[in-house]
Amino acid sequence: MRLVVVTIYLYVTFISSMTISPYVGRFAPSPTGPLHFGSLVAALASYLDARHQDGTWLVRMEDIDPPREQPGAADKILKALDVYGLHWDGEVLYQSQRSNAYEEAMEQLKQSQAIYPCTCSRKQLQPYQGIYPGLCRNASLNTLPDKPYAWRLNSQDEIIEFDDRIQGHQQFDMKALGDFIVQRKERLFAYQLAVCVDDEFQKITHIVRGNDLIDSTPRQISLQSALGMNKVTYAHIPVIVQDNGDKLSKQNLAPELPLDNPRPLLLKALQALGHVPPKGLEGESTTYIINWGAENWNPDKIIRSSSLLESDL
Numbered sequence: 001m002r003l004v005v006v007t008i009y010l011y012v013t014f015i016s017s018m019t020i021s022p023y024v025g026r027f028a029p030s031p032t033g034p035l036h037f038g039s040l041v042a043a044l045a046s047y048l049d050a051r052h053q054d055g056t057w058l059v060r061m062e063d064i065d066p067p068r069e070q071p072g073a074a075d076k077i078l079k080a081l082d083v084y085g086l087h088w089d090g091e092v093l094y095q096s097q098r099s100n101a102y103e104e105a106m107e108q109l110k111q112s113q114a115i116y117p118c119t120c121s122r123k124q125l126q127p128y129q130g131i132y133p134g135l136c137r138n139a140s141l142n143t144l145p146d147k148p149y150a151w152r153l154n155s156q157d158e159i160i161e162f163d164d165r166i167q168g169h170q171q172f173d174m175k176a177l178g179d180f181i182v183q184r185k186e187r188l189f190a191y192q193l194a195v196c197v198d199d200e201f202q203k204i205t206h207i208v209r210g211n212d213l214i215d216s217t218p219r220q221i222s223l224q225s226a227l228g229m230n231k232v233t234y235a236h237i238p239v240i241v242q243d244n245g246d247k248l249s250k251q252n253l254a255p256e257l258p259l260d261n262p263r264p265l266l267l268k269a270l271q272a273l274g275h276v277p278p279k280g281l282e283g284e285s286t287t288y289i290i291n292w293g294a295e296n297w298n299p300d301k302i303i304r305s306s307s308l309l310e311s312d313l
Contacts, residue, residue, distance in 0.1 A: 023055025031073035033250030038240040046208040052297035059088040085290040102189040114226040117149040132178030152179040160218035165235035172218035211236040274301030
């Protein structure tokens, strides 16, 4: 009996001394077009960060904006990820199938009076250059407007701070960002709401994405707090820009990733992330290149900058 007790004690002591650090990352493209080099860099950074820590890497399709979506784009995105060796865990989550979860979050926000209805038109808000001035902040939740309205989160009294793993310490005064929309006038759920609900649902612990979304992070942290959600660790990589300063994007007609030979762009993406592949790696398989990237991954090698010129890579 004494031996059993001692054995159990030693086992419990060993388990309690272990550092358990589950890692769940994700890549969440919008199906507004096929992947391009800029999105490859973001997907690769997220993937390598997860695999280096023996973590889980999920793919979520953010298909909640039908007017902007391109037929067949979701399938093209998944095909490109597969060809480039970025194989995800589990099933792909489609936001278009998550309306009930977003409705529940909206009800929670209404109950806590964290949001308010807003009838302001684009013409009314044009002079304020994208920063909502709070014109409807005192709107009553008991009597809703008789004309189309959006829902905004009241976050005006907050100072949001977080330590970005690449860009360093960040601080945002939410007054400078303005109350943001969580549900649009046409009843479509806004990006900020859907991404927070799904990050919580999928138990996301680490988000690696482009620096163009860094001002979305304080909004999402504010919303996570309002909904009582878990905290997430963030890392924002430099976005890839053209010589004229425009970000590589679907809107700017960035060329689609070629599927016939992924290796050259994979190596170029590694360089964009500060990882210089050894000579001879260009002759190896896609799987070998990806494995090399995961084994040698170090976020400290990524330049602390908002953008990188594609022509410099």
